[in-house]
Amino acid sequence: MSSHNTATIQKEYTVFPFGPQHPVLPEPIQLRFTLDEEKIVDVVPQLGYVHRGIERAAELNDYKRNIYLCERVCGICNYIHGMTYCRVIEDLTDTEVPERAKYLRIIWQEMGRLQSHLLWLGLFADAIGFESLFMQIWRDREIILTLNEKTNGHRIHLSTNAIGGARKDIDASLAKEYRKDLELVREKIKVLEPVFYKDKSFRQLTEGKGILPKNQANFMGAVGPTIRGSGIPQDMRTLDPTCKALDFKPVVYESCDSYARTLVRFDEVFQSIELINKALDQMPDGPILNKNEKFPEGTTIVRTEQPRGELIYYVEGNGTNKLSRVKIRTPTGANIPSLVSMLIGHELPDIPVIVHSIDPCISCTERYVQVKKEAS
Amino acid sequence: MKLMTKARLKSPWVLHFDTGSCNGCDIEILAALTPKFDAERFGIVNIGDPKQADILLITGPANHRNKTVLKNLYDQMPEPKLVMAIGECACSGAIFHNCPNTLGGVDKVVPVDVYVPGCAARPEQIVDGVVLALQKLAEKSEQLEKKEKKGE
């Protein structure tokens, strides 16, 4: 317990609003910092600027339309959102997914992760003022987006999810292009390895910033690269039998700081490329879609691994074409308590580093409504 | 063309505000600034400060909480200013049309000059939209100069 000495001089604190509109955060969240000179004394995150009420809309919609709504929970990890929703409905309607579709899902899921991690590495570089690195990574990321466009017709929103499989297939010639372009990306990102591993100024900025010890990470319920950077090998992909068949092992770093979280993501870029290549090799031939017109009934939970961490969909079906409850738990929402605990005690220039180190995706986060009891 | 109008067309500084989009358009706006599309060719600089911006890029359908923020940002921008709604949901709400907390399009909060379609809007479309916006800016600039002359 900290002891409060009332005899100390009343300090004057500055309240420093960070957001809702701020260049370091493209998304509107407000972090109200209480600063003592430049030292952070307190942080209050204020949410609700991007609250749209998706969960409610998902109950109003026909359950088939929800795929596209769920994809737009978050534009960066859109495929995984849609896929998780499809898996939930498949669970509820006892639909068997063809083997080939399972591999296709792995490929696109990893493409999403690749795109998202490169995006993050760039944004992180931008947040610490390393503009050339940002431009470099985003230039190389365009290769992946073009690849997305070649298969699905759009750079960001793949829209290839369907209940019972996939809407599009990867044929032999496309698979060849995938291999070729991914090799190109791998080479180009490999060149940047010394920047992340050796560059003194980069390490100076990230090492020891935003420490989240192992037990604290567990206690705060951190997920994804945030918890893997704290030395806990928690990855939902290990629960996926198809991923297991590709002998997947989570990337773990032990140093618990922003640097560890950066390296987790940097290594996962290569891991994803490897996974896609393996999936392309092992993908069996066969149908890709198994249609089932049954209405969902019962309740279920599906957990998948988003680029930012664990994603949970909980759905209650009632045997009609509308669902009675859709609950989405996204990784950033789970990481915000850890973020607050990381920030306190650091200085103002460290804010961008630490805030970015959890890869905040606010549009993912905001689905819940805080109901305040009015004092009567 | 007058020098001032030309200068205004050559240096549109943008301010980006997310009113609840899925992030797809936001990252595409950023992608438009990065090497492949390099919006700085047109003098576009992503400035974080509403007081120094010329074009407000809005993504997302706007909701009851951020509409005040959006209105504030719009009011803080000095004339001549333009508003671009980027993406389908900023234009009309699109997929979020039946979400209980959205207004369905930013034109319900601030006047929109250029609508850019696409879900998510691609960098090409954003660049096309900026080119359209610049034509409107030229008109606005000339009107402003006429007004100034009359004022004198």
Added chain:
Amino acid sequence: MPEMLKEILKNLVSKPATVNYPFVKPEPLPATRGALSWDMDRCDQCQDCERVCPSMAIKVLPEEKRVEYQPFKCLFCFLCIDNCMQQAISNSTTLTAPGYEKRVEVFEIKKQ
């Protein structure tokens, strides 16, 4: 030693990665999901497209014999194309152009 040095100098002497977009228009990829159009000779006004559209961008009015399509509401998910029995809906690789107003595109059946 700063590690970016080699890359930066390489960039400085090599050609920029920029596509000079509005002046140089690259070939659109064949899979690109672009603007939609209705072939009204084929359309039998079954409203399948209206029913599947996730964002309610399509309105089929059988009494007035026309289809109203809002490109500023469309998600370009192409569910309508997949679900059209008559194969009346086709897409092009040209992207929907931005505009000063939210256009509504109307496709009408020609009166005989």
Added chain:
Amino acid sequence: MTQEIDMALRVLYVLSAPILAGLLTGIDRKLTARMQSRMGPPLLQPFYDLIKLWGKEPFITNNIQPTLAFGYLAFTVTGISLIALQEDLLFILYTVLIADVCLAVAAYSTKSPYSNLGGKRELLAMLSIEPIMVLTAIGVHLITGSFQISSIFAYPTPLIFILPAALAVQVIVLVIDMKKSPFDISGSSHAHQSLVRGVYTEFSGYTQALVELGHWLKVYFTMSLIALFWAQNFLIGGAIAFVLFFVAILIDNLYPRLDWKDMLKTSWTFGFIMILVNLIVIVVFKVI
């Protein structure tokens, strides 16, 4: 006749300052873009920006700010004119210091926390530049026996041979003056990530145009001082300044933004020691 040419050159130096300084900023933006494998804006982009800012509706937060913005520009111009008049180096340094103070006070005069923090960091930036500048001036005094710039011109050998370490350290000054990373802590020409736009946050319209022009001229002023290291031939001097300018841009792309503590550390330890060693070598070995 030579006196008249000399006079004409001096007038030309002052009058062409805004154009050359603007072009320098244009070159800077183009080079930065090319280093990031982008095409970059046209060379005249800074002028378009400036004219546009002049025509924009200003939001004046308080009455003192336009005056201070003008002061920033005016004192910088005074500094450049004093170089042309070949005045006292210390006098020139402190005149330009007043310009910086004007900017910091203008930033402090508003209530915005971003602006205030930017102002504070601007003062810290001044604090880290000043020792290097003054020590270099002392070095010049040691060599030529006078603080007057005219004495540098009169001295037979270029300063670069006697004060090479001092010249190298000027890169730090240039980086801080250009507000480039790693030391762009008080504000930069692009959206600044943690402080929005730092000291520039509260400027808009013509006040921003004044400050922008002031900033270009500030860089031009620093480069002019660097050119004095080969004062005998101003073309070579200019080339030296340009090389340092290029190095500063390179450094901008090589490093992320560091702390103000790192800035003070770099300039006060590395900068200080380099110049001191240089001066001691001069005194001990009697190079002069």
